[in-house]
Amino acid sequence: MKAVVISVGDELLAGEVADSNAARISARLTEEGVEVTSRHTVGDRLPDLTAALQAAVPRADIIVISGGLGPTPADLTRQALAAAAGKPLIRDENATLKLREYFAARGRIPAESNFPQCEVPEGAVLIENTCGTAPGIFLEWNKSLIFALPGPPAEMREMLERAVIPRVRERVKKEGGGKRKTRVLRLAGIGESNAAEALGNLIRLEGDSLVGIYASTGEVRIRLSSRGAGAGERLTALETEVRKRLGKHVYGTDDETLEAVVGKLLRERKATLALAESCTGGLIASRITDIPGSSDYFAAGIVAYANEAKIRFLGVPAGIIREDGSVSEECARAMAEGARARSGADFALAVTGIAGPGGAKSAPEKPVGLVYIAVADFSGTVCEKHFWPGTRDQFKQRVSQLALDLLRRRLIRIAHRA
Amino acid sequence: MKAVVISVGDELLAGEVADSNAARISARLTEEGVEVTSRHTVGDRLPDLTAALQAAVPRADIIVISGGLGPTPADLTRQALAAAAGKPLIRDENATLKLREYFAARGRIPAESNFPQCEVPEGAVLIENTCGTAPGIFLEWNKSLIFALPGPPAEMREMLERAVIPRVRERVKKEGGGKRKTRVLRLAGIGESNAAEALGNLIRLEGDSLVGIYASTGEVRIRLSSRGAGAGERLTALETEVRKRLGKHVYGTDDETLEAVVGKLLRERKATLALAESCTGGLIASRITDIPGSSDYFAAGIVAYANEAKIRFLGVPAGIIREDGSVSEECARAMAEGARARSGADFALAVTGIAGPGGAKSAPEKPVGLVYIAVADFSGTVCEKHFWPGTRDQFKQRVSQLALDLLRRRLIRIAHRA
Numbered sequence: 001m002k003a004v005v006i007s008v009g010d011e012l013l014a015g016e017v018a019d020s021n022a023a024r025i026s027a028r029l030t031e032e033g034v035e036v037t038s039r040h041t042v043g044d045r046l047p048d049l050t051a052a053l054q055a056a057v058p059r060a061d062i063i064v065i066s067g068g069l070g071p072t073p074a075d076l077t078r079q080a081l082a083a084a085a086g087k088p089l090i091r092d093e094n095a096t097l098k099l100r101e102y103f104a105a106r107g108r109i110p111a112e113s114n115f116p117q118c119e120v121p122e123g124a125v126l127i128e129n130t131c132g133t134a135p136g137i138f139l140e141w142n143k144s145l146i147f148a149l150p151g152p153p154a155e156m157r158e159m160l161e162r163a164v165i166p167r168v169r170e171r172v173k174k175e176g177g178g179k180r181k182t183r184v185l186r187l188a189g190i191g192e193s194n195a196a197e198a199l200g201n202l203i204r205l206e207g208d209s210l211v212g213i214y215a216s217t218g219e220v221r222i223r224l225s226s227r228g229a230g231a232g233e234r235l236t237a238l239e240t241e242v243r244k245r246l247g248k249h250v251y252g253t254d255d256e257t258l259e260a261v262v263g264k265l266l267r268e269r270k271a272t273l274a275l276a277e278s279c280t281g282g283l284i285a286s287r288i289t290d291i292p293g294s295s296d297y298f299a300a301g302i303v304a305y306a307n308e309a310k311i312r313f314l315g316v317p318a319g320i321i322r323e324d325g326s327v328s329e330e331c332a333r334a335m336a337e338g339a340r341a342r343s344g345a346d347f348a349l350a351v352t353g354i355a356g357p358g359g360a361k362s363a364p365e366k367p368v369g370l371v372y373i374a375v376a377d378f379s380g381t382v383c384e385k386h387f388w389p390g391t392r393d394q395f396k397q398r399v400s401q402l403a404l405d406l407l408r409r410r411l412i413r414i415a416h417r418a
Numbered sequence: 419m420k421a422v423v424i425s426v427g428d429e430l431l432a433g434e435v436a437d438s439n440a441a442r443i444s445a446r447l448t449e450e451g452v453e454v455t456s457r458h459t460v461g462d463r464l465p466d467l468t469a470a471l472q473a474a475v476p477r478a479d480i481i482v483i484s485g486g487l488g489p490t491p492a493d494l495t496r497q498a499l500a501a502a503a504g505k506p507l508i509r510d511e512n513a514t515l516k517l518r519e520y521f522a523a524r525g526r527i528p529a530e531s532n533f534p535q536c537e538v539p540e541g542a543v544l545i546e547n548t549c550g551t552a553p554g555i556f557l558e559w560n561k562s563l564i565f566a567l568p569g570p571p572a573e574m575r576e577m578l579e580r581a582v583i584p585r586v587r588e589r590v591k592k593e594g595g596g597k598r599k600t601r602v603l604r605l606a607g608i609g610e611s612n613a614a615e616a617l618g619n620l621i622r623l624e625g626d627s628l629v630g631i632y633a634s635t636g637e638v639r640i641r642l643s644s645r646g647a648g649a650g651e652r653l654t655a656l657e658t659e660v661r662k663r664l665g666k667h668v669y670g671t672d673d674e675t676l677e678a679v680v681g682k683l684l685r686e687r688k689a690t691l692a693l694a695e696s697c698t699g700g701l702i703a704s705r706i707t708d709i710p711g712s713s714d715y716f717a718a719g720i721v722a723y724a725n726e727a728k729i730r731f732l733g734v735p736a737g738i739i740r741e742d743g744s745v746s747e748e749c750a751r752a753m754a755e756g757a758r759a760r761s762g763a764d765f766a767l768a769v770t771g772i773a774g775p776g777g778a779k780s781a782p783e784k785p786v787g788l789v790y791i792a793v794a795d796f797s798g799t800v801c802e803k804h805f806w807p808g809t810r811d812q813f814k815q816r817v818s819q820l821a822l823d824l825l826r827r828r829l830i831r832i833a834h835r836a
Binding site: 011012013014015016017018019020022023024025026027028029030036037038039040041042043048052182184192193194196197203210212213214215216217221223275277280281282283284285286288289290292294295298299300301302303304305306308309312313342343344355356357387388389390391392393394396397 | 427428429430431432433434435436437438440441442443444445446447448454455456457458459460461462466470488489490491492523524525528529530531532549551570571572576630632641693695698699700701702703704706707708710712713716717718719720721722723724726727730731760761762773774775810811814
């Protein structure tokens with residue numbers, strides 16, 4: 001079962017909005033065991049949309065279009081479906097009635113321009129829109145199932161679940177296609193090329209089971225998938241093999257973030273956390289507090305950008321800053337220990353480094369990209385030195401990732417506290 | 419000048435990540451006066467990628483590909499370019515050297531799998547990657563300019579600006595294409611429908627000058643564009659008219675963020691800033707420190723999530739928390755005044771509210787979405803109350819926007835200090 005996803009709209013091609021519909025439709029079809037083989041985005045022009053549809057039909061069992069169903073002259077999905085399938089457009093009287101009711105319920109009268117929304121290519125079926133005015137369209141043509149959904153994401157999502165997924169599921173079942181199961185392993189503290197090397201022949205698998213590897217700033221993701229009978233067992237076997245090779249770097253699975261994993265570990269240990277951030281400027285605190293319920297374990301965060309703040313709020317001795325500098329192992333340790341003592345938290349994580357670009361702090365022996373990360377707990381203080389030059393955004397993101405991973409490794413050393 | 423944008427990756431087709439690269443590339447090409455006529459997303463399969471390239475070349479002056487340049491066997495953009503253009507792949511010795519240097523600078527040795535990244539189709543040019551290991555590729559073929567950029571967004575963006583846009587600009591100039599001039603006005607403290615109402619007939623303009631209105635969490639953007647002779651003058655006239663209607667809400671233009679505007683105002687006034695954050699959990703500090711050079715004016719930030727932290731680090735009287743609660747005007751004022759006094763900063767911004775979902779803090783009279791924002795400076799303290807229920811992410815983002823906007827309004831009241 002193969003699918004093509006088509007997005008329609010000039011504002012997408014101008015890059016003014018991100019195409020969240022295409023990602024959502026792709027994700028849901030993939031979960032149902034359908035392979036999305038390509039996506040296409042076209043503007044509000046009839047020939048382009050018609051051509052995209054005609055190119056997709058011979059290649060796809062399922063085609064999902066989003067956008068171009070609204071009331072303006074720039075909405076051309078209905079016409080393109082009719083043109084591609086060689087059918088006339090016919091007004092649906094039941095839909096016309098529903099449209100009048102929708103407006104009446106809101107004390108309004110539909111504009112003349114709303115009524116073309118009630119037209120469908122002959123042989124197609126209108127899909128009711130329960131949270132907007134533009135109905136969707138369902139058409140079976142040359143054995144392909146074609147769905148046209150409205151562009152506003154909330155309307156699209158509701159219609160996708162109610163009218164598309166059940167028909168897709170039925171077709172997948174009829175064709176005997178097995179649902180594809182997937183599992184994503186998330187890694188920190190290792191680069192993409194080293195992870196790929198450790199996986200070796202695994203990433204050359206073909207057929208029912210696949211292993212993919214993806215990277216973003218400070219993170220590598222390994223995507224395992226399998227379909228057909230025994231997919232679950234094959235997935236478990238693959239995961240075991242990957243963990244054997246890379247287990248110590250795996251911090252979570254599927255949608256788990258490092259901040260969620262750290263939060264869970266803190267909660268299990270009934271431990272609290274304080275943060276002392278210099279170069280990450282509050283990003284670690286913001287990530288920690290993205291997790292609902294983090295107020296249960298997050299005691300306090302100090303963003304001590306200025307040296308004066310390190311002294312005042314964290315009690316870093318002025319002598320350390322004078323002699324070792326604010327970007328030094330000594331300072332990182334003093335920040336972590338100061339944050340722990342002053343907040344009364346069980347764990348304290350501190351980072352100090354040089355984000356750049358340039359700036360007064362950098363020097364030949366203290367280049368942009370240098371960072372020290374320290375964790376203080378009841379057993380003492382550990383400190384790591386890293387060097388990762390990059391843009392300011394990359395540096396903040398990567399250092400927050402390295403820091404949360406060090407904290408994670410310190411937390412898993414310690415058994416649950418009574 | 420027409421362009422096609424191609425995104426590569428199974429991860430995109432499975433809907434596991436949003437395709438932010440395609441939106442960014444589209445937006446930048448549009449700004450340079452190039453019309454993006456279609457976008458295509460293909461998986462990690464050589465025939466699909468080669469076919470997409472071959473289909474694009476006769477239709478586009480410019481083709482930008484992102485993804486598929488990494489070190490794994492699933493990275494096939496190099497091979498697809500070579501196959502589509504009918505050229506062999508050749509190793510670039512200079513790039514090989516640069517790769518070794520990149521790893522050496524980080525105290526590491528490249529894996530064997532990294533070296534194929536240094537191969538290019540004969541006649542193509544490698545584009546240096548200044549913030550990652552995978553170089554880009556530039557190829558002129560049948561009069562089309564083809565650029566292949568790495569998938570990680572930070573690397574893609576840097577390379578897009580440095581190596582793609584200048585070549586595109588040169589070609590646009592040579593072809594005599596009229597650049598579309600655009601100007602974006604950024605607004606805070608007003609919703610999309612109210613802004614649209616104030617603009618009235620302006621957003622119905624057609625032809626050479628266009629006015630678009632876009633919204634995201636805590637922000638409305640008004641996009642003005644014009645092309646052809648006199649575009650600059652028409653744009654200025656449009657901007658004047660929009661500012662007449664909505665000027666007090668306009669905080670910046672084009673790419674200016676609220677944190678950049680606030681930073682500029684602080685710098686001009688030679689003033690320093692302290693932050694006391696509860697419900698935004700460090701997001702405001704992180705936004706302030708996203709600006710290079712913010713260490714010049716950012717004194718310190720306290721993320722006082724727990725009541726204990728508000729007392730210890732900010733000196734909020736325990737009586738206020740006991741009697742008025744931690745989400746109250748009294749507490750917000752005490753947090754701002756405490757942060758200002760303890761940090762020695764000129765301005766202090768404080769937020770305290772209920773992000774939700776649920777949580778011990780909420781109550782009938784203190785619902786999720788309630789927030790108090792205070793600014794303390796030499797003239798005293800002001801406090802605003804807002805109510806914006808939403809998801810946790812939306813709440814943090816919107817409150818950080820409201821808070822920075824209040825600070826901006828306080829700053830513009832005050833003339834430059836001598």
